[in-house]
Amino acid sequence: MTEAQFLRSLFDKAVEVANPMQSLADHLPPKPAGRVIVIGAGKASARMAEAVEAEWGPCEGLVITRYGYARPTQGIEIVEAAHPVPDQAGPDATARMLDLLDGCGPDDFVLALISGGASALLEAPAESISLGDLKALNAALLASGAPIDRMNTVRKHISRVKGGQLAAAAHPAKMLTLMISDVPGDNPAFIGSGPTVGDPSTSADALAVIDNWKMLVPPSVITALSHPTGVIAPDDERLRTTENVIYAAPAQSLEAAAELATMPVQILGDAIEGEAREVAAVHAALALSSKPCLLLSGGELTVTCRGTGVGGPNVEYLLALAIALDGAANIHALACDTDGVDGGAEVAGAIISPDTLQRAKALSLDPQAMLDNNDAHSFFAALGDQVVTGPTLTNVNDFRAILITA
Incomplete structure (x- = not known):
């Protein structure tokens, strides 16, 4: 299983646990x-x-x-x-x-x-x-x-x-x-x-x-x-x-995803808020200073739209994360909304890898300019790194996973 496949399996598990067909009946009275x-x-x-x-x-x-x-x-x-x-x-x-x-x-x-x-x-x-x-x-x-x-x-x-x-x-x-x-x-x-x-x-x-x-x-x-x-x-x-x-709730989904991991897991929190790119900078610094592990987090980030793009807190977080990581060789990440829709796009989110910026350069994409224009969805669409699920029929907010390998 590749790193991207592993990250996607974590997200899929987080969504599955919140599926009403599996979880609602236990809370219904006669x-x-x-x-x-x-x-x-x-x-x-x-x-x-x-x-x-x-x-x-x-x-x-x-x-x-x-x-x-x-x-x-x-x-x-x-x-x-x-x-x-x-x-x-x-x-x-x-x-x-x-x-x-x-x-x-x-x-x-x-x-x-x-x-x-x-x-x-x-x-x-x-x-x-x-x-x-x-x-x-x-x-x-x-x-x-x-x-x-x-x-x-x-x-x-x-x-x-x-x-x-x-x-x-x-x-x-x-x-x-x-x-x-x-x-x-x-x-x-x-x-x-x-x-x-x-x-x-x-x-x-x-x-x-x-x-x-x-x-x-x-x-x-x-x-x-x-x-x-x-x-x-x-x-x-x-x-x-x-x-x-x-x-x-988000905590249940994060805990279910953590159970799939074979490496140490740190859940950073299920209620993280803040501007997406600012949270990404904090998480990038943490990832760069961490030993091999899996960092999980949830909550709801925000985007202050100043450009002409459609925003999207998960992809904006990921693009800012990729820029801050600057091609670090051992870090992959995923950020998706568990409802399958990130901001104004019918896209759950995306995945980044150590070669994200290198592949963007080969396509003449300017990551910082696209981030400034709130156009991260176009960035990841061009790379083919979007996560598209369609309607998941549940919603326990954002799901973020950073995988740090040896």
Whole structure:
């Protein structure tokens, strides 16, 4: 097995462990008597719904997932919508989901399936915010370089469904929310912007995020944030019948990958945040000073887009890593998003090897210029070193592996 094949096997294992068809059933209770409604949103939500019906049989419900991520279900309706910048399909499906919850009583049971991606798929913006303004806001958030929890703070306070409001809409029904975490620290309030989790933040906090990261957002967003919002406080009575459970998280995937290694393994952390190229510089220094081993890490890096490329935190991390390693003879690395999509490209990530820069030079590629232009995806496409998985139907955030050989 080559180094590249080994690194890819680690990534595949990380994804496999988070596959809802293998991991969700253990966290399902017996199917309750009476009316059961299954709702959900996220890149893994259709696969989660498929896993639920494999245990419970046909169910009433509706989940919203990304285009191309639908799965065959028996009773639960699967709606596809745009991600990461929403289209009209998301708000339309969200309105239908709220209609489905309208009139729920104390004898009803609602199962919510939430995974990364729900923030852009489950959309019910404040009435003053048009779809065009919602798209502009999401584009600004994604280009800002702000951490995911800060971005989701803004999203909650311009929404009528995030920040616990979906759970409030189902009250007084009993609700169980099963989550796949894609956020550093596994805070359920920030997974998919916490539609079933109370939140203590305020509109002022959201405005501070916009100001601190110098985001250019539509005036309607500022107007909406200037008025009290519907975000639900954690101690709100309407949340007392809701239980939130994270059943799959990045740490589990990193640990599963580590079990495949025959060399010493160091897990640097499952919640690493920061600008992709800056984290890469730190990891390069660590790799260059390490004895033979495998360095694993997860979390969610960010990219502040200043060029004309499509960004992508995993490929930007890798290109910066390759530049910093400068052809070190014994270091290979992989960085991929476990959902199969890195930034705005339908590519999971890429792999680098000691000859990456040499092969780039032979193709007249300028690594630093392409990094400065946020165009790492084009760099790795030209080299043929992209990792393309298609929809993985799960999402436990970024997966990074650096292999240091003797």
